[in-house]
Amino acid sequence: MTTTPAYNDLQQHIAALKERNLLIEVDRQIDKDSEMHALVRWQFIGGMKEEDRKAFLFTNVVDGKGRKFDIPVLVGGLAANRSIYSVGMGSSVDEIQAKWDNAISNPIDPQFIDDAPCHEIIEDGDSLSQPGHGLDALPIPVSTPGFDSAPTLSAGNVITKDPETGVQNMGTYRCALKAPDRLVVRMATRVGGAGGYQHYQKCQQMGITEMPVAIVLGCPPYVAFMGPQKLPLGVDEFTVAGGLAGAPINVTTAKSVDLVVPAEAEIVIEGFIDTTKVEPEGPFGES
Structure with missing residues (x-):
């Protein structure tokens, strides 16, 4: 079954921002390792009024060595200011809290679809570890040039599953690039550990050495708003997202791991977290 969603995907959201003059498109060459985030951050530290901030869409991205990427990068596209946030929420700023309250109180289960857009292009196997493929194909920015230890995904939705109950969790955790086929994920974002970290601990206790994970970009x-939302542990964020939309969220089964992912995601990175070891992570500057 293929179903037209009753909500905006990321491309429609970008179009809505552009229509409202909330988006700056940058088509000149921008270095993701030294310029991109630094440029956007001036809005927050340079004395600009909050209502004047914009989302940025970079369409001509290179790295510090001049290598060009085919994928554009959106920065600040969800909540650079209240107006941008309200566009994503589909309501006025004054109505946002009530909309959240209603969604949490009235969740709607997602619906599975076939022919999901996120599966239009699939890359797997040995090609993932080749230069220019896998993670190496993604223009992952350096958030704080001169401080961060690695290019880092800072706005992805990381999906894991409780190995006992089967209930999924979706959190926004930073993911630092280690190799063309490896990221390191930091999940300790709340007292007692984030939902994903608790799944990690359960896997360790149950002797599960590989925990399935899906990292969603551009949903x-x-x-996307579900990732940083602190919902009660055990609540499937897709159901609350459905409450926000007032309709089921389209989902599909990941290709290589037993997880459910948003069907309209731009990119889904699938893999496993090794529960038998940890790696150094950071520093990472967020301000």
């Missing part, structure tokens, strides 16, 4: 705003 519909209603889904």
